[in-house]
Amino acid sequence: MRLYATQTSPYARKVHIALLEKNIPCDVEWVDLRAPGHAALEHNPLGKIPVLVRDDGSSVYDSAVIIQYLEVLRPEPAIIPHDPEARIEALRIEALASGIMDTTIAWVLEQRHASDCQDAAMLQRARGKILAALAMLQEETDAWQDAGTVSVLTLAQIATVAAVGYVDLRVPDFLVQFPDLTTWMHTMRLRPSVSATAPR
Template sequence: MNRILYYHPQSNFSRKIRILLAEKQIPYELKEINLMNKPPSFLEVSPIGKVPVLVDEDGTTIWDSSLIAEYIDEKYPEPRFYPADFRERLECRKWEELADTLGNKIISLWILNLTNKENPTPYQLMLEQSINYLFSVFEKELAQTEYLLGGEIWSIADISALCSFDYYNLRFNENWKLDYPHLKTWFDQLHQRESVYSTIPQSKQ
């Protein structure tokens, strides 16, 4: 059977896996899911009802972007996006989780703003504050290193983070680049890669 990735074109978590598969040059078939009207066939492979979901050639089915990414990196290890060393791997997972948390907060803020943009609730304001704080955390780290784990090699942590920042661009704006110069340099540099540039999410008209 063909390898299948169930996805949504604007999903930062789907994009995370698309970039990883492209970098490893792993062929796959894309199946777009309407998240507002999920077909029963999709819910059979994704009990949590979220994208992405990977169905590998042998039928192995995995949901959750971090579980998928780890599975892909273990099964198809060249090039590697998780460090082999235990402590370095732990550090990578911490940054990946932080990046995914940022992405989830941005999604939540955008959804709330759809119905309540003019009079934000305390929770919306708290989300904005939390997002801005996480931006500063990434800025502080990238002021010291070229990539989130240091050195000259990017990792799944960088992929996860850039997908979250690009999702912010999609739903809000790119004004953050004015306040976070090291983030901007890192972000623009990664967007020179074909796997990144070709998967930039586009707004639906």
């Protein structure tokens, strides 16, 4: 199997951490998304990463679907709870974390416009949403103080690491008001799957 990814994509990082936590061997190919005709286009017409290409050449995307595929491919150790209520809760947190990724990327792209061309209202709205979602994630992490030492991370924890790591990479100021979340992230960086996938 081969994962097409970039070294800064939080969606790809989520998948990469899941592969490592579940101990699933997979080659990783770094893609330059700005290059015309880059490798991911051959496997996903949308040209987005992550894309997982199976040994029979078929593709799986996007990141949420890849996670479901990995769980079917190798059910143990499970990263998604079997209990229906706990499962929905894990998927909700994954969606919340993905929303942080989406909104942070939109914020960063808008911020790159010349200052007189920026949509100030959009930036303000996006910032508010990111901060509200981070506050919610911080509450979740209060219950995950042992996550640095558990045998396997859950999807909710993996998605949280990927989202918070991305905010830290692009807009670290947004994390200043979340000291508990920041401390939790420091603990998580001691974990091999988290340190090996840190954005570079």
